Amino acid sequence: MKKQYLAITGLAVALGITACSSKPAETVAPATATTTAESAPAEEELEEKYFYGYVDSVTGDTVTITSDNGTTAKFDVSKAEVSGAEEIGVGDEIEILFLGDISSDTTEAKSVEIITSAAAEAEEKAAEEQDQAISGTIEAADDDTITLKTEDGTYTFNGKIAQRVTKNGIKAGVKAEVTYYGDLEDQEDKPVATRIVTEDAADSAEAKEYTLTGKVAEVNADFVVIDTKDPDNTLFTFSGSGMFEGLAVGDTVTVIYEGTLTDRTIMAIGVK
Incomplete structure (x- = not known):
């Protein structure tokens, strides 16, 4: 009987030691988790900021822009909501919304507003140069x-x-x-x-070809004014270096031109 008592007592001591040794492990994990949470602020806690400038380059989802004061920054626009035009292009005037501080590498953009699209402006200009x-x-x-x-x-x-x-x-x-x-x-x-x-x-x-036919009202080697048969839309002036030699007032002429007939002086590219 005495031996059984000692054995039970020994077992109890062993169990007690094991229980004590497990306590420090339980207290370490929560401390580590708390430290990590404190070092990474939630996204909703970050301040909204804006970066305004002109697009220098577009490489995949990365846009590089330079501000008015010469500061250059790169933004990842893969998840950004883009407004003002269908896509971002070089030369665009844009404003980017981001959270927190600008990264020394690439900052994630939350939204991109294209204030002026360089591509749209070029298209409008080209349209103005043609009827x-x-x-x-x-x-x-x-x-x-x-x-x-x-x-x-x-x-x-x-x-x-x-x-x-x-x-x-x-x-x-x-x-x-x-x-x-x-x-x-x-x-x-x-x-x-x-x-x-x-x-x-x-x-x-x-x-x-784009042509206009009329009678010569005025002419020299470098320009000609032609009078069409429409009294309300007449006297169109064309320029062309040395192109009109041999023409005389009263001649009927067809001028091949480029651009729009609404220009004050239209560029001639040929005569027939």
Whole structure:
């Protein structure tokens, strides 16, 4: 009996030692977790900040921009909400929202507002340098006017000075593209057709040229003023170095040009 008592006592001591040795392990883990939580503030605790500037480069989802004072920063825009244009491009004027401080490497952007799109500006400028064009089906046409039915509506154009490019005639039922200047919605002061190209002549060499025909009102080697048959849209001035030698006042001339007929002086690229 004495031996059994000692054995039980020994077991109890052993169990007690084991229980004591496990206590320090239980207290270490919570201390470590608390320290980590304190060193990494929650996202909602970070201050919202903005960075304004112009885009220097776009590489994948990384955008590099420079501010007005010359500070350059890189932003990851993979998760950012982009507004103002469909995509970010070099030269864009933008403002980026981010949280906390700017990283020395790459900062995560929360949103990007494209204030000015360089691509959109370039497109607008290019459009300003050309007369507008619209396609549809001709409803009626004569020497003075052409009426075109399009997906957006039916419009009548002043066609007196229009270059006419066609194989089988400009007539009702034929599909055509009309280049013009003026306001489509103003049917009192009708938009002016500068070129009419029917579908059957769309691939012709003439369809690749922009021309205006009239009589020479004034001329020297480097410029010519031509008077068209439309009294309301007349006296167009073209410039071209040495291009107009041999022309005289009163001659009928066709000038090949580029750009828009609404320019004060239009660039001529040929004469025929």
